[in-house]
Ligand code: ADP
């Protein structure tokens with residue numbers, strides 16, 4: 001089984017990214033041949049600062065490696081080190097109906113958001129994004145693509161494009177199966193909405209202790225006093241976060257004390273911070289170690305790129321033969 005997924009280098013990773021995407025990917029590296037890449041070509045559709053792109057790419061790599069991604073068990077690389085993605089994207093774009101892309105929610109949402117401020121920021125890359133994503137997936141004969149719910153439609157587009165190419169030019173691409181993480185709950189942010197960089201409500205996996213403590217202590221709560229029973233404790237975002245980072249018995253005990261009355265939100269938040277900080281203690285040590293060897297990340301990514309290129313070259317050659325670009 002070949003598993004493939006891409007991660008955008010778009011800033012410091014948070015608990016939503018960790019529980020929603022990173023931990024599942026790290027677990028899957030045990031289950032098959034895992035291909036994980038940092039989607040730096042994709043980041044160009046929304047990020048235009050070269051210094052930040054370089055920094056975010058390195059940060060995402062460091063975060064993943066520190067959290068347990070093992071380059072001996074998976075191929076981990078930078079997308080732009082395998083330029084076959086862009087070549088295949090062009091080939092695929094010629095069999096992609098416009099209507100398929102025009103229907104994509106993520107494109108429509110971004111256009112709606114950008115149009116309010118700056119209509120000029122709607123670039124062709126944003127529109128063509130799903131074709132590049134199809135190329136990413138098809139280039140490695142991927143069977144399984146683990147993604148969040150927001151990527152479901154892009155996977156359907158990939159399957160349609162692959163089927164269209166196969167129908168026109170003969171059996172060439174493996175049709176991938178999406179693995180949508182329906183079971184992974186949406187991690188709430190410090191304001192109770194979905195944790196997301198765009199909402200400014202994130203708790204980072206790695207960050208300054210003081211700043212993160214302050215963020216936790218400022219999680220918005222209702223005005224009930226410590227003595228009052230809180231029968232709806234399970235709806236509290238700090239309780240939901242606590243369940244992710246604390247041992248089950250401890251989280252259960254705190255939840256029960258809130259329900260019964262006699263425990264206040266200040267103590268809840270203190271407990272949350274303590275367990276959140278401890279949860280990533282080992283990863284933090286790993287990260288500090290990795291940072292001491294500045295070339296290590298670069299070495300991992302270039303070695304991964306080399307391995308990925310071998311597969312990418314085989315598949316692009318197959319595709320070019322099929323459509324008559326080469327003999
Ligand atoms: P952001 O919303 O901060 O921009 P991304 O869209 O870059 O995050 O997230 C990358 C992946 O991380 C998503 O596809 C999703 O699987 C996961 N993810 C992000 N936020 C959450 C969340 N709050 N809960 C669960 N999973 C999340």
Ligand code: TRP
Pocket residue numbers: 004005006007008039042132133136137145146147151
């Ligand atoms: N579009 C994905 C996201 O925003 C990232 C991505 C790019 C990806 N190419 C991919 C995911 C290929 C899976 C397979 O999260």
